[in-house]
Amino acid sequence: MSPDDNALGSFLRTRREQVDAASAGIVDSTRRRVKGLRREELALLAGVSPSYYTRIEQGRDRNPSREILEALARVLRLDDVERVYLWSLAAPSLSPAGDGAHTPCEVRPGVMLLLRRWSDLPAFVVGPDRGVLAATPLAGRVNPAWCLGRNIIEFAFLDPRSREVYPDWEDICLQAVAGLRVSAAARHSELDPFVSAMCKQSETFRALWESHDVYDRVMGDKRLAVDGVGILRLAFETFALAGPEGHVMYVYFAWPGTEDEERLRTLALSITR
DSSP: TTTTHHHHHHHHHHHHTTTTTTTTOOOOOSSOEEEEEEEHHHHHTSSSOHHHHHHHTTTTTOOHHHHHHHHHHHHOOOHHHHHHHHHHHHGGGOOOOOOOSSSOOOOOOHHHHHHHHHSSSSSEEEEETTEEEEOOOHHHHHHHGTTTOBHHHHHHHHHHHHHHHOHHHHHHHHHHHHHHHHHHOOOHHHHHHHHHHHHOOHHHHHHHHHHHHHOOOEEEEEEEEEEEEEEEEEEEEEEEOOOTOOOEEEEEEEOSSHHHHHHHHHHHHHHHO
């Protein structure tokens, strides 16, 4: 069975539990014993019948209209990423990425050429399951998870070294799972086995997965503990590579004039010598 046999209903349930009833306009003189909105309250605010919304959340109606989805998204105060995720759960066949059941793993020659020329940057390409398909030598020197053949999610949750490499380990894990959910919504058959395996191997992963948070982080920064260097703060940008493969390139860098830039330059030189 899929790890998300009723992913749409589970996502709606977790989102309504996070909405403050009072701020949503619900006046309740009794002592509430539930988190967030009740089903009937969400249905009322969205303008749908409570019985119909219950069928949606319970997985007995998996094809609500666009208008109903938008009404629910409005009441639940979903951001742009969450709205796209909601729509992909309700109508996965219409997702731009398709199902992605049989996509090639090879990285295009042009991308490989770019990585060879970017020897002074930690850069790598991952597939939808976050397995590393290609990487610069410097990437592996900065983080053992960024080596060819590694999987950055497996490293974060299953490799004891991850807590040493990531000073902000809990945040890294939360963001990793929330990002994987975005990918999994459009590529069920490709990613469901991976998600199922991770849920069995890691209690932390399973708890984060069941929270149904979605987050598409395309840029930002990370603190990394690098052997022989100490804490290195690097910014990153991501680039979705066009094509059916679902490949994404991560490029890390240090801001000019910082101590991190000098440390990264020293690391790069040590590899090329």
